[in-house]
Amino acid sequence: MSLSKRIPMLLLRLIALGASVCAIVIMVTSRDSAQVFGMNISAKYSNIPTFKYFVLVNAIASAYTLILLFFPSKNSCGHMILVLDLVIALLLDSSISACVAIGLVGKKGNTHAGWLPICGQVPKFCDHVTGAMAAGFIAAIAYFLVVLYSLHSVMNLFSLRA
Amino acid sequence: MASEGGEKPEVGHDQAPAASTKVDWTIKGLRVLAFLLTLNATLVMALNKQTKTFAVGTIGTVPLRATLSAKFQHTPAFVFFVIANAIAALHNLLMLVVGFAGSKLSFKGLAPLVIPILDLVNVAIVSGGASAAVFMGQLGRNGNSHARWNKICDKFESFCDRGGAAMISSLVGALLMIIICAVSIIRLRNHYGYNKLALNSSVLP
Secondary structure: OHHHHHHHHHHHHHHHHHHHHHHHHHHHOOEEEEEEOOEEEEEEHHHOHHHHHHHHHHHHHHHHHHHHHOOOOOOOOHHHHHHHHHHHHHHHHHHHHHHHHHHHHHHHOEOOOOEOOOOOOOHHHHHHHHHHHHHHHHHHHHHHHHHHHHHHHHHOOOOOOO | OHHHHHHHHHHHHHHHHHHHHHHHHHHHHHHHHHHHHHHHHHHHHHOOEEEEEEEEEEEOOEEEEEEEEEEHHHOHHHHHHHHHHHHHHHHHHHHHHHHHHOOOOOOOOOHHHHHHHHHHHHHHHHHHHHHHHHHHHHHHHHOEHHHOEOOOOOOOHHHHHHHHHHHHHHHHHHHHHHHHHHHHHHHHHHOOOOOHHHHHHOOOO
16 A cells, blocks of 8 residues: 555656756846947846745755654654645745736736836847746646545545545 | 444543633633634725825926826735635634534534644645735735845835735734644544544554
């Protein structure tokens, strides 16, 4: 019982770990610079607080998953791990949602506020950020599946023994 | 095995109601609060609008005036915020109705499972909407010098203040909904067979 239940969980956690580490690496290495009207515009991820928050949350998620992978499985704190899984899944979800909001402003601008889109001038930065957001999405979905699977394991939810 | 499985929930049911009435009423109170907070966030942001007239230039001695308005529909993040909080408020209302009417009906089978899962989904929706709006608001308040985006909060102060109030209300509502979700997941133990052996070995990888 335990091995067949533990393999999918291990797989999901590994996917989440890989996706969040990828998201961090891609976001941190995103930079581009361009010359516009004689001004030097350089874009880095640290110029925008939302992307810093994204990197922070993904760092927390990967550190948590890494620590959990080395955890001895004889302990009886399954409930606390379930709650922590839920918290990390929600954090990932909020970070990716904020990044998409800011990314939309960068890609399309906001004519009502007088904000011009910057993706035309720094296309490499935009592509990098898009890739990081895709990895962040995968990490968020993987963590949601981890939470659902934890619920199933702990509570035996999906077997109809009412 | 069949008789064991049949007896355990009965024992649990006999002991559960006395201890869980207090928890029941606390959860109902928290849900009322969460409903009011998400409803407040929806309404405040949906009615958020400010129009201002600026002096843009002069022709001779006559100043040119332009009227600019800030509405929540201009920003997709705020539209998402309004929709997400509306969905969460509707969900809380529905759960309140189900909670008050549920003592008269008896739910069998999959029905008690639906409530925590819906809670989980709605918590995710609200947290996504709140965080998107918070970061857009931060951009509007501070601007971004590197991208040459000017701040708009110095010109549209009451728009920004009302938006901030809606965001705070939504964040507190999201926190309450997380607590409600956690408690409703834990209370599933009383409904379904709770396998203690499964607890220790299957959650960890």
